[in-house]
Amino acid sequence: MPQKTLRFKIHQDGRVEETVEGFTGNSCxxxxxxxxxxxxxxxxxNKTSDAFISNQNEKLKQLNKESNVTF
Amino acid sequence: MSHFSTxxxxxxxxxxxxxxxxxLGYKIDQEEKxxxxxxxxxxxxxxxxxxxxxxxxxxxxxxxxxxxxxVADLDLWKFEIPVERFISKVTQMYAYQTxxxxxxxxxxxxxxxxxxNDGSIELxxxxxDN
Numbered sequence: 001m002p003q004k005t006l007r008f009k010i011h012q013d014g015r016v017e018e019t020v021e022g023f024t025g026n027s028c029x030x031x032x033x034x035x036x037x038x039x040x041x042x043x044x045x046n047k048t049s050d051a052f053i054s055n056q057n058e059k060l061k062q063l064n065k066e067s068n069v070t071f
Numbered sequence: 072m073s074h075f076s077t078x079x080x081x082x083x084x085x086x087x088x089x090x091x092x093x094x095l096g097y098k099i100d101q102e103e104k105x106x107x108x109x110x111x112x113x114x115x116x117x118x119x120x121x122x123x124x125x126x127x128x129x130x131x132x133x134x135x136x137x138x139x140x141x142v143a144d145l146d147l148w149k150f151e152i153p154v155e156r157f158i159s160k161v162t163q164m165y166a167y168q169t170x171x172x173x174x175x176x177x178x179x180x181x182x183x184x185x186x187x188n189d190g191s192i193e194l195x196x197x198x199x200d201n
Contacts, residue, residue, distance in 0.1 A: 004198045006179060008170055012190035014080040014162025016170070021073045022200075028074050035173040039166060040081035040138075048073045 006032070080166040082139040087172065088130065089118065091164035097122060105129075107144040114142050122157075124149035167192055 007019040016039055020028045036042050082088050092099060099120045106129035108114035116129030117139065126149050130139040141158055148154055171181075174196050183195035 004179075004200060006174060006194075006196045008192075008194040008196075009187075010163055010166045010170070010192040010194070012163055013159045014166050016078040016080055016166050018076045018078060019073065020075075023073065031177070032074075032076075035170065036076065036078055038083065038087075038169050038173055039078045040083065041079045042076050043079050044075075044077040046075045048075055 004031070080162050080169075081136070082130070082162065082165055083137060084169075085117065085132075085139070087165050087168040088139055088161075090168045091161055092118070092120065094164055094168065095160060103127075106142050107147065108142040109144070111144050111146070116142050122150040124151065126150040128157075163192070167194075170194060 119129040179196040
């Protein structure tokens with residue numbers, strides 16, 4: 001059973017960035033439609049694949065490792 | 072499939088707006104339904120309150136934009152933060168309240184909440200599928 005994750009960054013001016021992860025097919029759109037309608041106007045919407053996100057995470061981890069400087 | 076969205080928050084509903092105002096520590100006047108607005112004209116509002124520094128403000132529902140708009144006499148604005156900053160703060164808290172209540176209804180739990188240095192609030196919520 002996959003875990004569904006919602007991430008939000010609520011900016012000082014009230015702008016909300018939302019990332020929705022762990023849904024299959026188009027169900028991610030339905031999952032947050034009510035919330036998006038309640039908040040206001042969606043100005044940007046991009047579909048991402050989970051594979052892409054986890055690849056990015058791996059890359060970031062690698063970068064963090066490489067840039068870890070100890071004094 | 073996942074998605075990434077950016078949403079411009081609008082003050083669409085009274086309930087989260089009142090919650091946001093209370094959360095920010097502003098006390099709502101139940102009685103007063105008229106507030107001095109543009110050019111000192113008394114304007115009927117849906118929500119009214121006094122800000123510290125004796126600044127009276129209200130929120131009025133605007134049918135065209137389907138959202139609440141601030142009513143205040145800017146010549147009499149004495150509150151410690153500028154009006155633009157005040158609206159931003161209220162809008163940010165409104166977004167926070169809306170997200171918290173809607174996701175709770177859907178069975179999500181907060182696993183992380185951070186106030187960032189840039190003034191933003193970061194929230195992570197999860198739910199196990201069943």
